[in-house]
Amino acid sequence: MTTGSAWRRLGGRPVWQHLAALVVVPLLATSAVATTTVADRVAELHATGEAVELMRAGAELDELRRAVDGELLPTLTRSATRDPSSFDIGAFGEERGPLNRQAEKEVRSTREATDLVLSAVPATSAASVTARLTQVKLATARSAADQGTASTAALADRYLELSEWLSEVEDRLLARTTAAGLSEDSALAVSDVVVVAGLTQHASRALPTTFTARVLSGDEQVRVRRRAEYAIGAYESMITGVPPLSGARQRVAWYEATSSPQARQLTEALHRESLVPGSLSGPELLRLRNASGARDRDLSALLGEAVDAAEAAIEAERREAARRVSTTVVLCLLVLAGALAAALAQGRWLSRSLRRLADAASRVGEGQLVDVPRGGPREVRTAAATLAGAAAGLQQVREQADALARGDLAGAVRDEPAPGPLGEVVHTSVQQLVRAVQQREQLQGELAHQAAHDALTGLPNRAAAVRLLQSALHRSARRGAAVGLLFIDLDGFKAVNDTSGHAAGDEVLRAVAARLREVVRAGDVVGRLGGDEFVVVAEDVGDVGGLVDLGQRIIDAVRRPVPLPPGAGPGTARVGASVGVAVSRDGGTGDDAGDVLLAEADTAVYRAKARGRGRVEVFDDDLRAELAARSDLEDALRAGLARGELSLHYQPVVAVADGRLLGYEALARWDRPGVGRVPPDVFVAAAEASSLVCDLGRWVLREATAQLARWRADRPASWGAAEPTVAVNVSGRHLVDPRLLDDVDAALAASGLPPSALVLEITETVLVDGPLALEHLRALRARGVEVSIDDFGTGWTSIGQLSTTPADTLKVDRSFTASDDPGCRDLVALVVHAAHTFGLRVVAEGVEEPEQLVWLRSLGCDAAQGYLFSRPLPAAEVAALPAPGALHAGDRHASTAG
Template identity: 50%
Template sequence: MHLSALVAVPLVGVAVLTAATTRSSIAEAASATRAEAAVGALAHLDTARSSVEQEILPTLALAVIDRPATATDLGLPVAVLAQQRAMVQATLQTARATTDEALAQTARGTYGADAAVRARAQLSTLRDRADTFAVSVEGIYLGYLAISNDLVHTQRAVAAAATAEGLPPRTQRAIQDVQVVAQLATAASRQTPLYLGAVFGGTGTLIGSQLAWETGWLAYSDALEQMQELSQTSLRTAWEGARGVEVSRTLDQLLGPAPGGGRPTSPDVSRMLSLLQQSGERDALLSGLVHTAADSARASAAADRDQAVDRRNRTLVGAVLVVLLSLLSVLVVGRAVARALRVLAGQAGHVSDGALVQVEVAGPREVRTVSAALASAVASLRRVQEQARAVARGDLDNALLAEPLPGPLGEVVHASVRQIVSSVRQREELQSALAHRAAHDPLTELPNRAQARQLTESALFRARRSGAMTGLLFVDLDGFKAVNDTHGHACGDEVLRAVAGRLESAVRSGDVVCRLGGDEFVVLVEPVAAERDLLELAERLIAEVSRPIAVGGHQLRVGASIGVAVGRDAATDADVLFAEADAAAYRAKRHGRGRAEVFDETLRAQLADRAELEAAVAAGLAAGEMLLHYQPVVDARTGQLTGFEALVRWDRPGVGMVPPDVFVPAAEGSRLICDLDRWVLHEATRQLAAWRGSVPLPPGHPEPTVAVNVSGRHLADRQVVTDVADALAASGLPAHLLVLEVTETVLVDDLVAIEHLVALRAMGTAIAIDDFGTGYTSIGQLRHMPVDTLKIDRSFVASTDPGASELVALMIRAAHTFGLTVVAEGVEEPGQLDRLRAEGCDHAQGFLLHRPLPPAAVEALLARTAVPAPR
């Protein structure tokens, strides 16, 4: 009984599969039948459409003959036309009879019946009105054309229904051939009326429009082109025959546009009557070609139907045979298998109780197969047991754990082992990835600034031991900012990647290319035989970088200025070598760009001067010579004061006020910038806290903030978080009133600095991107950066270049989209402020609003908005 049940399961599957296959075959046969009917309707509809269009010319001719005034307007001889009236009348009656018969056949079918009924009703009305002169000549033409268009649209709908039946490609192509031929027949049948209308009609009528004639000729030409795509060889042969008939060639020459353009030449009456006859002959020829294509498509659909019926019959016969053979097998094998299965069932019972007994393989073939499977399962269970014991012992290097195990239990154990191994490997890969990320530039995958310094230190150490020279080439790109400004930061990133690849391909295998950040690279060369070798390498690098770079369909060009420095003695360290190469690159830029300069004694003297300035800055900072000026930041809409930017100044004894662009770069070359930043943080927070205590503001007036610039070097220092916290604690200023301004380069290139920004932001301070648009940050990166404010660089605010204002508007909208506030820098003209207000900019600062003010002037400014003291 159980065996019978096991056999019945596949039989049920066979029955289900047979039923599904049979239903599919029946559905295919029905689809083919419907497609065959649709193709037949296509032929009838084309006959009806052709007949309707055949009525146009005789109907128009009768209208002209019976209305002498119309003939006179068209310049036609009434007497000659009247002689042809009987022939025209006979032609019209024949065309009407053909039309009525085709519409009657279509109305009796499944497809297009509604259109046929509608066409008969419209034709009846139109004919009556034409026969009683109740409609104009143009109205007759447009009426017939509307009926013809309705039939053409119905043809397309019927063709779409036929192709939607899911037929084989061969039949689909045959149906498409019918559509192509029908389209040609339609375009051809409309040529003669449009041609005659262009000859005799005026420019103010639709029929007489030369544009209508030319458009009709273009449609006919397009249809001729599509005839080249017919899929059936026999149909293409029939078309070539029809195309070669004299009447087709004659009409193509007559009805086509004149070589010089303009309105076609007016034919005489006899030639016009011959044209009408030839047009009818060609229409009949093309209508026959449509029927030929339709017959071929119907034959293909019928063949599809017959094949579907044949598949259904074969499926049914095969299913019956399978069922009969299965039942016979059950009767023959059932008794022998049942007896052996009882023995096997006992052994399986022991296994299910947890006793991994030895399974004996005996009995009929079917039972032996099951017994062998059970024995294999028992062996697998033993391996599962051994693997479980190995895992329990912690023996994860056991080779047995690498072997896959069958069965659910084996999969669980093996998956557990794989998970353990995978976890260990993932941890190792993560550590490797973090180490790589900390030492490499994420954009180009080159070693970053920190790694470049470490590699240079190691190279110099090896050089000291060997006595060899070490070379460092500082590569500063020329024209890269123009690429960013013109094509966007994403394009600039692609250029940087291309430059990195070119630099790597141009150096020796042992030399190292690093990216310091922005558009600055260095090449570490060791060992160096002679200084001229470094100059030759620099010239090669300049040539490589200067070649055009294809990005996004554009051919972009950048150049390179290279500074060369050589480490020759044991006293040189990495920082010195970097400073020398940087100074040489700066001189290369000043001397015309696109060149290489070697660090020499002149530059050494300049560096000495810079070191002297750095020492003077350090001494001035210690002596209290530094001071802060504060540039107000206002609400762009209301003009209300919202904060200040702290700007450092140096009142140097004997010199006077030193601009920050003179001494700040010197401080940025060393850790002195961290000391300067620390002093500015403490002084700015102290000053704002003092103003808060001495100058009370009116209710509802926002508390002003103070913005302090933090250098990239200081931000990368792990002490920066402590420095900010100490300044806030010492001054008592709430953290949310302090804004830390950083450059874009820091946000893009320094992962450690970004971590520090996250910590500072968590402390409550606000973070602003300073001079946005001059670096390499794309707008899309803003959403992932730990910032609160975007400060648009003054160069964009003041620019009069085309598209500059749109770029500023884009920056403002993008910042607002990511929840950032916007401050526009360098506002110096009323028109600039008006544009910023119109674009919804939040805040503004610049000389138009306020110049940087000393503390006393700021206090006076605050006093003007303060609450009056009580009397």
């Protein structure tokens, strides 16, 4: 008998008719209306809240942009007045000195103001990321400005590009605000904010760009002048006519801000300068700062009023949207309450018949076969008729459920289903459930793999690699073993990306990952930290030598050419690798042990790159002790320099032809309290690792020139003889310091010596340090200071470059002077001949034997210094040397012994 015929025989109304009429239809209608309406209202609330956040973020960025613009003027003024070679000197005239001092004060005050604005940006603001990026960019620009490593034009570009970038971000935020689906009133108020923000951008940028164009020269001046003319023109265009604002109060404030005496004065002056460039001098432009500041403060207040008005409009819109949501929810609840009341009445009738059926079902569930009463709706009576037939399949269903509960998926699926429709449904459901569980387990495995692995290379990502490293540390600590970590940083990968594209770069990363898997030991873990950085975690490390060998194998594997697929660039790409090695020690397994080991390996790879790339460096106790000792030495040297612990020794330089005393080389010496004499190559190297070498160089300049001045006064040269000179070594870092020329001028001025009395010695390597080094050397020679290239022959200077090298003297390194090798002797002869050809003098270092002096005299060498004449002596002992005139080898100072 079919189900339909059983229903007709039993009679009664179907239960779905009762439920559909009283519950289902109202619930469906109410749910549809409620869902649609509430969704619309919530969308409105979200739109208004987002609009307020974006607008506030835009206002925060506008304030930050104005602060950055405020730093530009004093920063450029200080740079321009400090470095006359980088600006139009006519822009300042005689006011350069006072302007420089004033600029120093204003740099500090404007930076403090900018830092306050940065710190005021909340971390939750939409502008927080931009603020952090601005902080990083500002730090770079300030550092370049303070250290003088960037020209005035470069500083101007950095600040102007930062200001324009902030304007672009601000415009994008405000554009998103206008597109947030606001009401007409709110949209108009937000539009006012956008217009006023645009006006403030052009206004605050007009004076700084005009000043920048005035102080620069050449192509930089033309380029910046275009920016200034655009800002001035855009500002004047906006303030012409009726203010394009919707609020009357804002229009009045607009007019007052743009028409005040200060604003008119500023507008007229900048307009005149844009029409006739150079009509205003640099100081005259700087005196417009007060007018610009007053005008910008008025515009800032106008922007604040516009933001407040927009927030008020949006807040009113938000309250209205919230009211509509509340009303909609109340109405929906009332409809649902009515439907539920009707359902309860109908449910009471249904419950009586269902209760009887439930009692029978309970007994059947207990294994009792009983007569099932048949009453109530048709479905209830049909259920009672089929309940007895269903009892037979309950046992099988229970067995399947028990199998599922135990996780026995194979046992849960039977070949034959339970009898009846219920058996078929249960059988199908169990099959679907088993498949769903299996698919879920498979998906969970795939998701877990994706979360822990790099999508490009398939290697464990940074988080997974750190976890694996931490686990390896715990395992090794229990076994008493060590864990090694290799940090691999690719060399030249950026060039591949830049020249061949990112597709080629991706192919290189995949190839490197595959080669790393091939090279490492079984059980080692290879991971990608991101970018072009990889790590290898090696457990049970026997010695560091094995890790170094592994690192070298990695370098050899990585440097092989990588074939590129068609369309990904040229046929092949090449990269290299630098490897840093760190080994766990003391069984450390703390929460940060993995991070510490990773940082040590990173430090080692940094040293590998610093020493030439393509090599393996180990972070061991020597490196740790070296770093600690270097830091301690640097601190002690800084303190010793301040306490006067350093002194100068002087070694004479004599003429090879007749033994005349030509001058002295000043050499720094340090007797460290509690330690004793510190070798110069040790403490000078520590100083060169930081800016301390510049302080040391200034001190040597002052002391050496002052001492030579005293000697000249005490022991004047005989009539017709040349006065002795003093040579001072200048480090590469000091040579590119913007203050070098001032340091030399100050030392000469304090001592009263002529520039020709000072010789500055530099090494060959500084000649390739950049254009600033060559520029300083040319400026020093133009002043009359002599330049000598020290240790010539040990660096990379070509003899063919001597004609263009800004130097007066070459000093041949002692390794060539003292060598008996015929090749070295021929090289010295070549250097002497080439130097004389190009008009340079030659000084031979390290002359210790009379035979060497005879040989140098035969070559025509100009001068020499060394123990044959005198070792470096304190100033008091130099006084015992012969007076300027002659210092023959046979007249060496008695203290040269030892």
